[in-house]
Amino acid sequence: MNTLNAETVIPKYAFEEDVAIGNKMFKIVKSSHSVRYHKADMLVPHRKDYYFYVFVKQGNSRHWIDMTLYTLRPDTFYFSVPHQIHLKEEAKPFTGSAINFTEEFLAMEENGFLKQLPIIQNRHNGHELNLNSDDVVFIEDLVDKIHTEYNAKQNWQNSMLVAYMHVLLIYLSRLYTEQFTDGEQAPEKLLLKRYLARIEDDYKEIHDVAAYADMLNITAGHLSEVVKKQSGKTAMEHIHERLEWEAKRLLFHTDHSIKEIAFELGFEDASYFNRFFKRLAEQTPADYRKSTRHLYH
Structure with a gap:
C-alpha cells in the first residue's frame, strides 16, 4: 500500500461537476441512510479547493478537520472552507444534504458581500454549528428549496441558487457569530x-x-x-x-x-x-x- 511521510504533498481535490446537471460551480446532493465516500479518501489527509457544507439529519461517522476530531451528530450543520485539511476516519450511513460550491460561485453575487460573511471567512477555523429546533426547521426547508431548484434546470438557475444561498449563508453567519464569538473568552x-x-x-x-x-x-x-x-x-x-x-x-x-x-x-x-x-x-x-x-x- 502507499504510505504518507513527512515529504508527501497532501492531495487537493477539485470541485467535481455533476455531469447530469452541468453546473460547474455548485452542487447539492441528498443522501438517505446511505454511505457516500470515495475509498481513496478514507484515512488520507486531503484538502478541498471548494466550500463544503453538510446538513446532517442522521449519522455518526468520525472525521478530522485540521487537528480536531469530529463525530457527526443528528440535526447539526458542518462546514469547511477551501484548504482546511480533511481526514475521514470511518464511513457510516448518513442522512442529510451536502452542498459544494466554488469561489467562482460566490463571485457571482454583486459587490462581494457573500465572501465577507463570517461563515465564509471562518476566522476561527470552525467546522460545526449546533442547531435548535427552529434552526433545523428553517435550514431544512431552505435546503429542500435549494435542492429542488438545482434539479429543475430552469433559466437563470445560478442566479436563483445564489439568492437562496444568500439567505442560508446570512442565517449560518448569525449562528457562527453566536457560537464562535460571543462568550469565547469565558x-x-x-x-x-x-x-x-x-x-x-x-x-x-x-x-x-x-x-x-x-x-x-x-x-x-x-x-x-x-x-x-x-x-x-x-x-x-x-x-x-x-x-x-x-x-x-x-x-x-x-x-x-x-x-x-x-x-x-x-x-x-x-x-x-x-x-x-x-x-x-x-x-x-x-x-x-x-x-x-x-x-x-
Missing part, C-alpha cells in the same frame, strides 16, 4: 481549548490527567469537571481518543510494527498497548490494520 471554554492543545502537544509522552492539570495550574478535579461539562466527554476520554486515532493512522499509513507504534505513542509495554487498543477499537491492532487495508485498498 474561562471554561478557554480551559477546554488549552487542555486539548496540551494533549495535541504531549499525548505521546503524557497519558495522565493530573499531569495536564499541573501544566495548566489547576486541580485534576476541576479540569475533569470543566472538560466533561464543555465537551460531554471525560478528560481521560480525550487522551485515549487521541491515542486511539493516532494509532489507527499509524497502523494504516505506515508499515511500522505494533511494538514500534506502541513505543512511539508512549507505551512501554506492547502487550498493554494491544489491550488498550482492543478495548477502544474492539479489535486488536493487527486485526484493525488488516481489515482497514483490505477495505480501502
Whole structure:
C-alpha cells in the first residue's frame, strides 16, 4: 500500500461537476441512510479547493478537520472552507444534504458581500454549528428549496441558487457569530481549548490527567469537571481518543510494527498497548490494520 511521510504533498481535490446537471460551480446532493465516500479518501489527509457544507439529519461517522476530531451528530450543520485539511476516519450511513460550491460561485453575487460573511471567512477555523429546533426547521426547508431548484434546470438557475444561498449563508453567519464569538473568552471554554492543545502537544509522552492539570495550574478535579461539562466527554476520554486515532493512522499509513507504534505513542509495554487498543477499537491492532487495508485498498 502507499504510505504518507513527512515529504508527501497532501492531495487537493477539485470541485467535481455533476455531469447530469452541468453546473460547474455548485452542487447539492441528498443522501438517505446511505454511505457516500470515495475509498481513496478514507484515512488520507486531503484538502478541498471548494466550500463544503453538510446538513446532517442522521449519522455518526468520525472525521478530522485540521487537528480536531469530529463525530457527526443528528440535526447539526458542518462546514469547511477551501484548504482546511480533511481526514475521514470511518464511513457510516448518513442522512442529510451536502452542498459544494466554488469561489467562482460566490463571485457571482454583486459587490462581494457573500465572501465577507463570517461563515465564509471562518476566522476561527470552525467546522460545526449546533442547531435548535427552529434552526433545523428553517435550514431544512431552505435546503429542500435549494435542492429542488438545482434539479429543475430552469433559466437563470445560478442566479436563483445564489439568492437562496444568500439567505442560508446570512442565517449560518448569525449562528457562527453566536457560537464562535460571543462568550469565547469565558474561562471554561478557554480551559477546554488549552487542555486539548496540551494533549495535541504531549499525548505521546503524557497519558495522565493530573499531569495536564499541573501544566495548566489547576486541580485534576476541576479540569475533569470543566472538560466533561464543555465537551460531554471525560478528560481521560480525550487522551485515549487521541491515542486511539493516532494509532489507527499509524497502523494504516505506515508499515511500522505494533511494538514500534506502541513505543512511539508512549507505551512501554506492547502487550498493554494491544489491550488498550482492543478495548477502544474492539479489535486488536493487527486485526484493525488488516481489515482497514483490505477495505480501502
